[in-house]
Amino acid sequence: MDAKRYELNVQLAQMLKGGVIMDVTNVEQAKLAEEAGAVAVMALERVPSDIRKDGGVARMSDPGMIAEIKKAVSIPVMAKARIGHFVEAQLLEALRIDYIDESEVLTPADEECHIDKTKFNIPFVCGARNLGEAVRRIAEGAAMIRTKGEAGTGNVVEAVRHMRAMNREIRQLVQMPIEEVTGFAKNNGIPYELALKIKQLGRLPVVNFAAGGIATPADAALMMQLGCDGVFVGSGIFKSSNPQLRARAIVKATAYFNDPQKVLEASMGLGEAMPGIEISQIPPEQILAGRGW
Amino acid sequence: MKENKSVIGVLGLQGGVHEHLNHLDRLGISYRRVKDKEDFEDLAGLIIPGGESSCLSRLLNIFEIKEVIIAAYNQGMKIWGTCAGTILLAKSVVGEENCLGLIDIEVERNSFGSQLDSFKSDAVIKVVDNEPLPLTFIRSPKILKVAEDINVLLKIDDYIAAAESDNVLVTVFHPELTESLAFHRYFATKCGVKCNTNENANTDNDWQNCGWARMARVA
Numbered sequence: 001m002d003a004k005r006y007e008l009n010v011q012l013a014q015m016l017k018g019g020v021i022m023d024v025t026n027v028e029q030a031k032l033a034e035e036a037g038a039v040a041v042m043a044l045e046r047v048p049s050d051i052r053k054d055g056g057v058a059r060m061s062d063p064g065m066i067a068e069i070k071k072a073v074s075i076p077v078m079a080k081a082r083i084g085h086f087v088e089a090q091l092l093e094a095l096r097i098d099y100i101d102e103s104e105v106l107t108p109a110d111e112e113c114h115i116d117k118t119k120f121n122i123p124f125v126c127g128a129r130n131l132g133e134a135v136r137r138i139a140e141g142a143a144m145i146r147t148k149g150e151a152g153t154g155n156v157v158e159a160v161r162h163m164r165a166m167n168r169e170i171r172q173l174v175q176m177p178i179e180e181v182t183g184f185a186k187n188n189g190i191p192y193e194l195a196l197k198i199k200q201l202g203r204l205p206v207v208n209f210a211a212g213g214i215a216t217p218a219d220a221a222l223m224m225q226l227g228c229d230g231v232f233v234g235s236g237i238f239k240s241s242n243p244q245l246r247a248r249a250i251v252k253a254t255a256y257f258n259d260p261q262k263v264l265e266a267s268m269g270l271g272e273a274m275p276g277i278e279i280s281q282i283p284p285e286q287i288l289a290g291r292g293w
Numbered sequence: 294m295k296e297n298k299s300v301i302g303v304l305g306l307q308g309g310v311h312e313h314l315n316h317l318d319r320l321g322i323s324y325r326r327v328k329d330k331e332d333f334e335d336l337a338g339l340i341i342p343g344g345e346s347s348c349l350s351r352l353l354n355i356f357e358i359k360e361v362i363i364a365a366y367n368q369g370m371k372i373w374g375t376c377a378g379t380i381l382l383a384k385s386v387v388g389e390e391n392c393l394g395l396i397d398i399e400v401e402r403n404s405f406g407s408q409l410d411s412f413k414s415d416a417v418i419k420v421v422d423n424e425p426l427p428l429t430f431i432r433s434p435k436i437l438k439v440a441e442d443i444n445v446l447l448k449i450d451d452y453i454a455a456a457e458s459d460n461v462l463v464t465v466f467h468p469e470l471t472e473s474l475a476f477h478r479y480f481a482t483k484c485g486v487k488c489n490t491n492e493n494a495n496t497d498n499d500w501q502n503c504g505w506a507r508m509a510r511v512a
Contacts, residue, residue, distance in 0.1 A: 004413055007413075007502050008408075008413065008429070008431060009408065010502070011429065011431055011467070011470050012408050012431050012432065014312065014505065015308050015309050015343045015345075015376070015377075015431060015432075016308075016344075016345070017307065017308060017309070017311070017344075017509075018305075018306060018307035018308065018310065018344070019344065019345060034347055035351075036351070037345075037347065037348040037351040037352065038345075038348065039307065039344065039345040039348050040345070074347070074402050074403045075345050075348075076345075076408065096406070096407040098407050099408065121409055122408065122409060123408060166511075167512060170512045171511075171512035174512045175512075197503075201503055201506040201507070201510070202507075202510035202511065202512045203506050203509060203510050203511045203512070205503050205506065227511040229509065248351075248355075251351070251352070252352070252355070252356075255306045255307055255352055256328070256356075259329075262356075
């Protein structure tokens with residue numbers, strides 16, 4: 001990926017700002033998401049809550065299914081590759097989708113290395129729990145970042161934790177004298193140049209979406225008010241009692257996140273949200289956010 | 294006596310909002326992010342940014358902003374659509390219902406293919422600037438045809454990339470994603486709004502591709 005291509009890939013993510021990216025598992029759901037106002041769809045075989053329930057190894061989805069979804073909608077199509085599985089990424093690039101999510105929701109293929117994303121022309125989005133993780137992914141070539149949150153739980157607490165951690169660390173960086181940046185970069189395991197750039201910008205140099213546990217319009221508005229550029233909703237839509245109403249409502253709440261009256265109106269009469277899981281009830285080895293580093 | 298309007302609004306629902314605000318700010322133009330009905334009062338011009346047209350048109354419809362934009366347009370507000378903005382402004386969209394329908398052109402959505410087909414190039418558009426303008430196409434639409442009274446600003450191969458009527462400007466590419474301020478200056482002139490800085494420099498050497506970030510800081 002040359003510099004120009006990387007810039008184009010960062011800029012596509014910029015065009016998604018203020019929008020909602022929805023997990024879909026078939027053509028029908030993809031069309032519903034597009035009609036509801038999604039800015040992109042994430043094509044996958046099972047939403048995270050089902051992956052969590054089923055257990056076993058979760059891999060890249062059937063490319064045939066992804067191709068069908070790609071044909072059915074005109075908004076961007078994203079799909080997930082396993083952490084470190086660069087061949088799955090090669091296949092998704094060959095499929096000519098629009099964005100790859102190197103995702104902790106799938107079972108990692110490599111516990112030491114993430115994908116070298118600079119080798120690809122297709123853009124990557126990666127999850128992060130804090131600034132260090134976000135910046136390491138950017139250094140590897142990610143064109144977009146999202147919080148990891150805890151996917152498939154319908155519990156927003158981890159996404160909030162990750163967003164607050166990133167903001168706190170960016171605030172520290174912005175306020176510290178320049179001579180302390182070297183130590184900050186060392187302690188956070190990130191390149192000095194990127195630390196300096198973030199200090200100057202007062203934010204990540206790429207778009208940062210919220211993901212992992214967003215289930216209601218209020219969750220989406222919460223993440224936006226915390227400073228996210230947009231939101232991913234995984235299981236939250238199609239595991240709720242009325243996916244169409246909920247999808248539309250989350251789109252409204254994300255666009256008007258600062259307007260409680262509009263978020264309130266969007267929150268009415270949606271039926272049941274997806275069932276949530278208390279994070280402390282999840283066995284430690286099943287915590288998805290711990291995958292990758 | 295009617296007061297001269299001097300503010301340019303950027304539709305702030307979804308998409309490349311900060312990028313346009315940043316360019317307007319660099320030109321010293323008064324700007325406003327607009328998303329509620331009352332925000333549209335007394336605008337000299339409105340920019341509809343790139344984003345996803347299906348999302349934007351849905352929001353324009355359900356929050357009844359569409360009517361507000363059309364009313365302001367009828368009272369003289371100029372409008373510029375970039376990328377998705379072009380689709381929203383077109384009178385005819387291949388395979389879809391139109392949204393605002395304020396310029397008599399036919400567009401095809403996402404006409405180049407996937408993100409791997411997005412590209413950068415440049416071209417001279419004499420009325421905008423004498424120097425070549427950097428062009429950024431991201432999952433861009435194509436303008437397939439225009440009515441007789443529409444002025445074509447840039448034609449490439451088999452499609453039209455920029456066009457205008459007296460009151461509407463459309464570009465399928467993204468001037469707000471480049472270092473050039475020429476198109477924003479051109480639109481400001483169309484709106485009768487004066488720029489106050491960089492009077493002679495269309496290209497700002499300090500520009501960097503993260504320029505938008507200063508409009509979206511978290512710290």
